[in-house]
Amino acid sequence: MRAFGTDFAVPSGYLNTPSVGIPPAPVAEAVAESVERWRTGAIRPDEFDEHVARARAGFARLVGVEPGRVASGASVSQLIANVAAALPDGTRVLTAEGDFTSVTFPFAVHPGVTVTDVPLDELPSRVEGHDVVAVSVVQSADGRIADLPALRAAADAAGAAVLLDATQAVGWLPLNLAWADWVAGTGYKWLGSPRGSAWLAVRPDAQERTRAVAANWYAGEDPWATVYGLPLRLAGDARAFDLSPAWLAQVGSAVALEYFAGLDLAQVQAHNVGLADTLLEKLGMPPRGTAIVSLEGDPARAAEAGIVSSVRGGRVRVGFHLYNTPDDVERVLPAFE
Missing domain, CATH: 3.40.640.10 (Type I PLP-dependent aspartate aminotransferase-like (Major domain))
Structure with missing residues (x-):
């Protein structure tokens, strides 16, 4: 998908950025090029x-x-x-x-x-x-x-x-x-x-x-x-x-x-927090103004819904970043409603 001026090879439902972020395509390409230079003795x-x-x-x-x-x-x-x-x-x-x-x-x-x-x-x-x-x-x-x-x-x-x-x-x-x-x-x-x-x-x-x-x-x-x-x-x-x-x-x-x-991080913040607070609103909870959401629920149900998340403090933790969309919010809902 393309977001904020670059491409990400991110699957739908990937909400695990607080554990491992997905690189912009140019980042992965730069590392791959360096690996090739290493492999061929050019570095x-x-x-x-x-x-x-x-x-x-x-x-x-x-x-x-x-x-x-x-x-x-x-x-x-x-x-x-x-x-x-x-x-x-x-x-x-x-x-x-x-x-x-x-x-x-x-x-x-x-x-x-x-x-x-x-x-x-x-x-x-x-x-x-x-x-x-x-x-x-x-x-x-x-x-x-x-x-x-x-x-x-x-x-x-x-x-x-x-x-x-x-x-x-x-x-x-x-x-x-x-x-x-x-x-x-x-x-x-x-x-x-x-x-x-x-x-x-x-x-x-x-x-x-x-x-x-x-x-x-x-x-x-x-x-x-x-x-x-x-x-x-x-x-x-x-x-x-x-x-x-x-x-x-x-x-x-x-x-x-x-x-x-080089990004306008106020825009990134508005995007991330907007998705996180929309999820909370749809689940009947007050907004929290942060990109990370901690939810009481069954991690197995979240995985079955195609959500990639983590368990922290006994709760399911999801995080919204610039490559997430409203579709990711909708994917989460059935696992916690």
Whole structure:
């Protein structure tokens, strides 16, 4: 099908974007071309630097920061570990109950850190007395959206740092997160990229509060000059936290993130949320203003109706993205009415 100016080979009833996004055709084609170059011995390692840079710039644009503030990695948890490992003993971290564990586990594994989780809607009112707040912009399990203005105000008043995981938001929700100390996100969900690419935006004054736990040659100021030998010589910007890239993932991400960064995300949001809220309305439930819907029902019935979805928190989770249509809404209804 064709949507938002590009083609998607997506089957009807595919509502599993919160787990795995479908790539725009040019993304899949770019990866296939790179696989062929690999298969035929035509690739050279340094050719992937361009893809890493393009993907980095795309993520920067999507979250509202400069590219030099963005580190490139493979997964959200690996990138958040750079933040958690740098925290001094005695640090108090506040998180949301039931948040995705790639956000919370890097802090919880730190023996000197105390992690407290509270209901998402109470998060801003509970910031006082904590040093760091770590939360997903959009909750993976059910699509609830954090009250970012209230959180920002509360964190400013309390002098607390803020880490945001934008994974379930970036690609459909317009974002300007330059105010946050750290913003993480991965590419294989709403950004239609291969799994193996992720990014961490680091506010300049937060860089000294971040530790390169997987320091490596690619995190050097000039990676091709930091392949061998000491002394330590990491990049002066957020690239100091880079991980050596997963090549094929970066090839796809370069194309995908440029595509999404060029969209009017307000239109994407209106499309996605419009379908999600239409589904809720037809099921007799109030609108929720998010692209992810969590429904009480039998996953087997959903599968029998031709719906590709996931089960999260004991409920069927569906997500609507730019390649979904009103026909997908109609397909869901019989399984939950």
